[in-house]
Amino acid sequence: MTTPFDDRAFSSWSQLIAGAILFGVMFEAPIILFDFVAEGRLFLSRAALLMGVGGFLGYLCTAAAIKRFGAASD
Numbered sequence: 001m002t003t004p005f006d007d008r009a010f011s012s013w014s015q016l017i018a019g020a021i022l023f024g025v026m027f028e029a030p031i032i033l034f035d036f037v038a039e040g041r042l043f044l045s046r047a048a049l050l051m052g053v054g055g056f057l058g059y060l061c062t063a064a065a066i067k068r069f070g071a072a073s074d
Contacts, residue, residue, distance in 0.1 A: 020059040027055030
């Protein structure tokens with residue numbers, strides 16, 4: 001039995017890390033832009049950094065869960 005992703009989404013470490021970085025930036029960018037509108041200057045706040053790290057780690061944990069539970073069903 002194959003996983004829904006058929007191991008294509010997380011086939012290599014480079015794709016996994018690139019996806020996690022992109023996901024972290026997607027979580028971080030709206031907060032940075034909101035800070036720019038509210039404060040009038042572009043800077044990396046603690047909230048933006050924590051959201052980016054949370055998105056990055058969340059992506060890695062989700063990938064690990066899919067790989068782990070997908071391998072058990074084979």
